[in-house]
Amino acid sequence: MKLRFILSLFIVFSVNAQQDLLTQKAQLQSNSIVKNVAFQNIGPTVMSGRVVDLAVNPEKPSEFYVGYASGGLWYTANNGTTFSPVMDITQTQNIGDIAVDWKTGTIWVGTGENNASRSSYAGVGMFKSTDNGQNWQFVGLPDSHHVGRILINPNNVDEVTVGVTGALYSKSEDRGVYKTKDGGQTWSKTLFIDDASGIIDMQHAPNDYNTMFATSWTKDRKAWNFDGSGNNSAIYKSTDAGDTWVKVSTEKSGFPTGEGVGRIGLAVYNTNIIYAIHDSQFRRPSSGKKEKRRGLQKDDFKKMSTSEFLSLEDKKLNSFLKMNGFQEKYRSENVKQMVRSGNVKPIDLAHYLEDANSMLFDTPVIGAEVYKSTDGGLTWSKTHNDYLNDLYYSYGYYFGHVYVSPSDQNDIYVYGVPILKSKDGGQTFASISAENVHADHHALWINPQNPNHLINGNDGGVNITYDDGENWIKNNSPSVGQFYAINVDNQKPYSVYGGLQDNGVWVGANNAKENKAWHQSGQYPWESIMGGDGMQIQIDNRNPDIVYTGYQFGNYYRIDRGTGDRKYIQPKHELGEKPYRFNWQTPILLSKHNQDILYLGGNKLMRSLDKGDTWTAISQDLTQGGKKGNVAYGTITTISESPFEFGLMYVGSDDGVISITKNQGATWEDISTNLPNDLWVSRVVASRHKKERVYVTLNGYRFDNFNTYVFKSDNYGQTWESISANIPTSPVNVIVEDEFKDNILYLGTDNGAYVSFDNGERWEAFSKNLPAVAVHDIKTQKESNDLLLGTHGRGIYKTNIASLQAYNSTIKSSNITIFDLNKIRYSSRWGNSWSKWMQPFQPSTTIQLFSNTSGEKEVEILSESNKKIQSFKVNLDKGFNYVDYDLTLSEKGRKTLMKENVILDINKAKNDKYYIPKGNYKIKIDGVEKAFVVE
Helix, strand or coil, X not given: CCCEECCCCCCCCCCHHHHXXXXXXXXXXXXXXXXXXXXXXXXXXXXXXXXXXXXXXXXXXXXXXXXXXXXXXXXXXXXXXCCEECCCCCCCCCEEEEEEXXXXXXXXXXXXXXXXXXXXXXXXXXXXXXXXXXXCEECCCCCCCCEEEEEEECCXXXXXXXXXXXXXXXXXXXXXXXXXXXXXXXXXXXXXXXCCEEEEEEEEECCEEEEEEEEEEECEECCXXXXXXXXXXXXXXXXXXXXXXXXXXXXXXXXXXXXXXXXXXXXXXXXXXXXXXXXXXXXXXCCCCCCCCCCCCHHHHHCCCHHHHHCCCHHHHHHHHHHCCCCCCCCHHHHHHHHHCCCCXXXXXXXXXXXXXXXXXXXXXXXXXXXXECCCCCXXXXXXXXXXXXXCCCCHHHCCCEEEECCEEEEEEEECCCEEEECCCCCCCEECCCCCCCCCEEEEEECCCCCCCEEEEECCEEEEECCCCCCCEECCCCCCCEEEEEEECCCCCCEEEEEECCCEEEEEECCCCCCCCXXXXXXXXXXXXXXXXXXXXXXXXXXXXXXXXXXXXXXXXXXXCCCCCEEECCCCCCECECCCCCCCCCCEEECXXXXXXXXXXXXCEEXXXXXXXXXXXXXXXXCCCCCCCCCCCCCEEEEEECCCCCCCEEEEECCCCEEEECCCCCCCEECCCCCCCCCEEEEEEECCCCCCCEEEEEECHHHCCCCCEXXXXXXXXXXXXXXXXXXXXXXXXXEEECCCCCCCEEEEECCEEEEECCCCCCCEECCCCCCXXXXXXXXXXXXXXXXXXXXXXXXXXXXXXXXXXXXXXXXXXXXXXXXXXXXXXXXXXXXXXXXXXXXXXXXXXXXXXXXXXCEEEEEEEECCCXXXXXXXXXXXXXXXXXXXXXXXXXXXXXXXXXXXCCCCCCCCCCCCCEECCCEEEEEEECCEEEEEEEX
């Protein structure tokens, strides 16, 4: 008997709590004394970031929106040649799904990425714009966390059906299908499965909004384990625009049912023809045939007895040991002796080769499979006979989309690591991936007027094809890189390094221009130095060519960028020991005291005295011991060494343990017992200003705990003081001390960056040119006084903090303080250009000042003899202000300067302006003067 879901209770959701949270952050930004500290985005852009959805104008395909997982919503009107962000004024950049009514310019956005990746961030509910993204209104579902799909009634823009995936790491009653008929003022929940099963996909028939299909997905994600299948993963159908629902993937339907049903994606051709792609977690049946294999295999040792092992041919065993990367000391003769003595068992050879990656890829599940219904979902049949190998690997939870061409029911596309297309309804498939198309695909648009025209969204941005995937254009102008970690060196100009989600490790000069000029030279100003998921970077301060970096799960290398040499340096456990556990973001650290000494964190802290050539564990397991699961857990996440003393070190783990050693690892003490338990230690930082001081940030995101945890200790962690103060609720990723001022701290959370001028008693919010994006890493460059933010969704930002470092009690109590200006180098180019067809060069200098009041002020430019030569009005805010002066003179000012210096002749530039000549001058604001020089 079919189960019909009719929820009669009409639910009106109060959005006050969510609005209060958003208001709190907005007010903090508005009142912040650093709100005018402008950040510059320095890219890079060519590698882009993860796309989750596309919305394309079918009448004008050169106009479309792109939703990035944690990089916001972007708009193009010129076919992706350029993009502009349209949601930066909202308090999140985490996108789940977007839907556009092109007739009215109405945009609906569900926040919170609809994937279940380890870097899929939660949102804050639903937003709507009725003016093409100029203004945004929060319209409810504040506890949705992750939104799977939004369907707008083509005939009524106020009627919207939303599939909510729900919380990623915890049970939730807020999952399900929701409807509004009044533009988001009120919502009703029309389908609820259970507290672990959300709606991951939902589609309506192209010409019938009443006919809808939705897929539920049962999953259980923990920091240590991910189960992506369950009994309640299923397909549902509605014939009344989502008001009521019927489960159609029954046992009699032909679609899989039971515990192994994973994520399901849908494509609806019409009311009868529907495709579904299923991430089957059922195990593959044995073929019954023994494959012929040459040589020993890892699994052979799992059931091998001691006597069988000792009887192996030395040549055969040595071949296995060499081919599988065992250390040189592990060769047949000595390994057999270790087994003979009982110190090692044959199964230990298999365990020696197992890590988080191998365990994941060794899972023998069916994986991706495509089903089709031709009777409106009543019955289903698989379209292909063979396995779709090498589409999902073991990452099916990360994908789950199928698309059908509006013009041909047999033209379908499925997404995973590659893109596959079928021209025979899914019987056979061919790859349409290309060398300039990134792997890992999440969104596709098929032009209803021209089915060969496709727009593709993937982990590396946007690609467009006009010949059905034969050739692709890359459209990566937005800076939406998802950085895990950044670093800087001491070169001039200094370079910035960064590791990105699924886009490797890159390096570029901090002042590299982010424009299209590199198309002429063919040399992008940033260089890729590592693939995979890019991780932490350490640079030898004696030779910046020597770089230590790597990819996920502790796979690190020592790279000589000068020679191109690279050496794999991941520490290996001893044969017979349990394998080391390495975090996805394994931490590394070069010693401040000796740049030959490198630290790396597994579940133990490893130290190399020879640049990673050899390793020694200098601790016991510094975690709670790990948990059974398919995700590496019980691992070190952060390492810090005191600059005051070699051997004074701190380590933090993903399961909440913080440890200290004062004797180079001979003994360790747990100093986390008085802190919140079990949370991810995102940073432990030994102070650079006070030996006894240490900072800790904890992150509860992997428990859907969004509280703010920041602590300071002035006695080596024996006691802790909370310094989260007035930071709006958000998980914290990083804390950094200022290089010069012991009272200044910088902090990054999952939706912004902050500074404190009093060791954390109060925090000020940065916001100018900086959207509410996750800040994963912060670095300061000592020589330049630059602050750099590595964001997970909007690339890298930098700003100069010299004026912030000058802030003190005198400035705080003064009406106006003008900070020192750098010398200005005069140029005859000011106001001129080499061609009448080119725009004149417009010079400018920035006057940095602090004002204790807000209001309009006059800025006067004075000659050396205190005569006014230019003036203009500015509106100042209380706090730091940055006033641009265009270096021009008034007509009267020109005459004044020429009168003071009779040999001076000041002529108009080509733009009809007079510019200040070489000399000594003053800036005067509200009676306060500051000298500056033009040379």
